[in-house]
Amino acid sequence: MRIGFLFSRGEVPLTRDVSARFLPWLIAFMVYLAGLALLAAVAMDRMAARWQGDLEGRLTVQVPPPSDPGDETARQERLDRVVQVLLDTAAVSQVEVLSRAQTATLLEPWLGEAAAAPELPVPDLVAVTLRSATAALEDLPERLATAVPGAAIDDHQRWLARLFALAGSIEALALLVVALVGIAAVATVIFVTRTGLAIHRQVIELLHVMGARDLYVAEQFQAHALRLGLAGGIGGAVAAAVTVLGISWLLRGEQSVVLPGVAFGWAQWSMLAILPLVTGLVAMLTARWTVLRTLAKLP
Amino acid sequence: MVETAWRPIPTFANRGRFLIRLEEVTLRYGEGPPVLRRVSCHLEPGSFHYLLGASGAGKSSLLKLLYLAQTPSQGRLSLFGRDVAQLTRRDRALLRRRIGVVFQDFRLIAHLSAFENVALPLRIAGEPDARIRSQVRELMDWVGLREALDALPPTLSGGQQQRVAIARAVIGRPSLLLADEPTGNVDDRIAMRLLYLFRELNRTGTTVMLATHNESLAARMPQPCLRLAEGQVREEPTEVAPPAAETVGG
Ligand SMILES: Nc1ncnc2c1ncn2[C@@H]1O[C@H](COP(=O)(O)OP(=O)(O)OP(=O)(O)O)[C@@H](O)[C@H]1O
Ligand SMILES: [Mg+2]
Numbered sequence: 302m303r304i305g306f307l308f309s310r311g312e313v314p315l316t317r318d319v320s321a322r323f324l325p326w327l328i329a330f331m332v333y334l335a336g337l338a339l340l341a342a343v344a345m346d347r348m349a350a351r352w353q354g355d356l357e358g359r360l361t362v363q364v365p366p367p368s369d370p371g372d373e374t375a376r377q378e379r380l381d382r383v384v385q386v387l388l389d390t391a392a393v394s395q396v397e398v399l400s401r402a403q404t405a406t407l408l409e410p411w412l413g414e415a416a417a418a419p420e421l422p423v424p425d426l427v428a429v430t431l432r433s434a435t436a437a438l439e440d441l442p443e444r445l446a447t448a449v450p451g452a453a454i455d456d457h458q459r460w461l462a463r464l465f466a467l468a469g470s471i472e473a474l475a476l477l478v479v480a481l482v483g484i485a486a487v488a489t490v491i492f493v494t495r496t497g498l499a500i501h502r503q504v505i506e507l508l509h510v511m512g513a514r515d516l517y518v519a520e521q522f523q524a525h526a527l528r529l530g531l532a533g534g535i536g537g538a539v540a541a542a543v544t545v546l547g548i549s550w551l552l553r554g555e556q557s558v559v560l561p562g563v564a565f566g567w568a569q570w571s572m573l574a575i576l577p578l579v580t581g582l583v584a585m586l587t588a589r590w591t592v593l594r595t596l597a598k599l600p
Numbered sequence: 601m602v603e604t605a606w607r608p609i610p611t612f613a614n615r616g617r618f619l620i621r622l623e624e625v626t627l628r629y630g631e632g633p634p635v636l637r638r639v640s641c642h643l644e645p646g647s648f649h650y651l652l653g654a655s656g657a658g659k660s661s662l663l664k665l666l667y668l669a670q671t672p673s674q675g676r677l678s679l680f681g682r683d684v685a686q687l688t689r690r691d692r693a694l695l696r697r698r699i700g701v702v703f704q705d706f707r708l709i710a711h712l713s714a715f716e717n718v719a720l721p722l723r724i725a726g727e728p729d730a731r732i733r734s735q736v737r738e739l740m741d742w743v744g745l746r747e748a749l750d751a752l753p754p755t756l757s758g759g760q761q762q763r764v765a766i767a768r769a770v771i772g773r774p775s776l777l778l779a780d781e782p783t784g785n786v787d788d789r790i791a792m793r794l795l796y797l798f799r800e801l802n803r804t805g806t807t808v809m810l811a812t813h814n815e816s817l818a819a820r821m822p823q824p825c826l827r828l829a830e831g832q833v834r835e836e837p838t839e840v841a842p843p844a845a846e847t848v849g850g
Contacts, residue, residue: 312709312712312716312720312723314711317711503707504709506669507707507709508720508724509696510667510668510669510696510701511696511697511701511720511724512693512694512695512696512697512698512699512721512724512725513693513724514690514693515689515693517724597689600668600669600670600671
């Protein structure tokens with residue numbers, strides 16, 4: 302495609318239209334929204350990946366406390382039986398009994414200071430690492446239940462499945478937002494272009510009667526739309542980048558379990574960088590198509 | 601030069617000989633009454649005609665057909681020996697470039713200088729800048745607009761705007777010049793000067809059709825006339841009749 306049209310002087314005074322002022326803002330806003338959607342998708346993806354990495358090939362055995370939660374001997378004896386059963390299992394590679402202090406830390410977000418109180422009937426937790434993520438557990442659940450009634454395996458699968466479902470739907474939602482933003486942008490450009498065609502109908506018909514090819518007129522509109530789309534896109538992308546950097550900065554060092562990092566990788570940064578080009582291009586092609594379609598109706 | 605003529609089509613006429621040819625052309629706007637009723641006529645290259653008719657007779661409408669801003673409701677229109685309806689879009693655009701039009705309402709582009717307005721047909725034709733500059737300056741001198749080169753049309757007087765419009769119509773040395781009331785806003789001295797400009801162009805081969813209801817002016821430079829009345833075109837090949845009492849405008 303020729304690029305000369307970018308520098309054409311332009312008999313159609315598009316730059317004076319009100320649309321020239323509001324379109325970039327609208328596009329910037331849309332690109333910003335798309336950037337935020339991307340951010341949410343990345344955050345969700347990171348979180349799911351981390352949980353999966355953390356939980357795969359692991360399981361937790363919950364050992365209910367003895368009838369008297371303060372009875373340390375009984376508690377230790379029950380734990381020993383569970384550990385023995387686990388060590389007798391071929392699939393298990395490592396066993397770690399979490400201390401009360403560790404358990405308390407895990408529970409602290411929910412129970413606060415009280416989590417450390419010894420009289421609390423908190424189950425003991427045994428963290429188990431398997432030899433491989435797919436190792437067969439065979440009759441482990443039954444043997445555990447026989448060793449200590451009530452001892453149960455939590456293999457996190459249900460929790461992970463839910464997490465993945467959530468992550469998946471948030472990512473789908475983000476994609477949907479991006480798609481809607483795209484559709485809205487196209488619709489806006491069509492609307493603005495049609496308004497421009499209506500406002501400048503006289504000039505356009507004049508050019509037409511003087512023998513201007515449809516492309517001659519279309520190029521003026523598409524150059525205008527490209528400039529507006531690029532300007533809006535760049536504005537929105539920069540705002541989104543600032544937001545991402547700001548959130549990453551606020552979360553720096555805060556590697557909490559719930560909130561994973563949101564720092565963009567190169568893939569996300571390049572997506573954000575490409576967005577303005579895409580909006581510019583979409584705006585340009587939309588304007589071109591709209592003008593050509595409208596002009597085709599002239600004799 | 602071919603003798604000027606506007607007469608009913610001979611049955612076996614060679615279509616290529618005529619610059620303009622209408623066959624049974626009817627034009628109506630929407631569901632309204634026909635402005636032109638089954639008009640058949642032709643115009644030979646190199647001719648100069650006045651197009652006369654009362655206000656509302658359809659002069660502008662006939663010109664619109666000829667510069668391809670309207671399509672006939674019925675009938676066939678041929679320009680430069682080619683049936684317009686058969687032309688591709690691209691050929692229609694190229695054909696339009698051979699036609700210069702002075703619009704009744706000028707249609708100057710308000711935000712472009714007089715110079716740029718006149719330059720427009722050359723820009724559309726893709727002429728190089730240097731050529732555009734020299735040609736436009738020369739012509740603007742000729743029509744007495746040397747000092748108005750950079751002026752925006754709204755700042756010009758009606759007569760000046762009209763001359764810009766005329767300069768724009770002739771800058772591309774069109775084969776066919778269609779002028780709709782081109783002397784309506786200037787005094788008689790400038791009007792005559794413009795008529796001479798049209799005649800000069802006609803002498804170098806441009807076919808001219810000039811619509812006006814100023815018959816007294818037309819009488820000062822006699823040319824064959826076409827008279828539009830009741831949807832019909834009548835030819836008045838001889839000199840224009842002396843100004844009639846009911847002449848409109850001017
Ligand atoms: N775009 C249009 N839509 C509907 N009717 C039209 C249109 N243009 C012209 N007409 C009608 O066609 C008829 C001829 O109009 P036209 O402008 O061709 O006359 P004219 O001879 O040029 O008049 P004038 O000398 O006043 O310029 C008029 O009755 C007018 O109302
Ligand atoms: Mg008229």
